[in-house]
Amino acid sequence: MQADLQHAKRPVSAALAGPYGHPFHPIMVTVPIGAWVSSLVFDIASRFVDDPDFLAKGSLWLIGLGVVGALAAATVGFLDLLAIPTGTATYRTALVHMTLNLAVTLAYVVNFLWRRVGNGPTGPVPIGPIALSITCLAVLVISGYLGGKLAYHYGVRVADERTQAEGYRKTSEEH
Template structure:
């Protein structure tokens, strides 16, 4: 298969109904749920170490982690559909495998962190432990690395991004009106 054919294949959805139609993939919008939830959970974790009555922050952080895990699983499903559209053996496919593996490991780490908080009695009104705070911080840093890889897939390799001829439609000047 030629490079142009590989590139064209990576831009097309395996299933438009499941992964999003051409030019409108679902994966990028779904990843905002875990990213937002996990960033917010870290803010709550830090605040729980500072606040005089940290219980509501600790409780909220645990549930934000759970929301992030559920959102990550949804994003992973459609992300996997985007991955299988990329021809194997290419740098884009290898980047996609690393991106997926890192995100699955992060999701498992966050799920483990939620279980840890649950077993530790997160609703008892105490601040998160230093270990739980550290786990959230390390996971969020790794999430940044994974986001960089996702950006590389879209913005450098053009995975699920409309090809240049379609993009050019947004830059064509309108013809002058007959009245001018």
């Protein structure tokens, strides 16, 4: 078991997934999360302003940016998945996390295409696409909880306790 735990802390490729103790996946997910939350803010705001077109168009492109960011984060996250031993609770949690994220990304692709129907985004964003965004974000919260469990509970790609302890040793000057 200890060997499996240590294996899950080491990157498959440090150049692609980030070096030991510094994984790229957690920082990369901030792009789609931020873009998709901002798109929902734009959606809602589009229903309360006199000229909503710029908000509807901005929301569309934020969704597109989020999809591109999610695919990049998923690629790096998949490398982290490869470091987790199969047949473990950690691996099962990672598979659910990945599946939810891919489902959300696919739903946002659908949302992007839905908004481009006809003349593209004009006027206030309709309730349907807004409801889809809210649903996607709710699923993303669940997936984010699982991602946190992978890092903070199971310690995937987190430095081991011996490495962490180095930060708590007092130097002779601090005594």
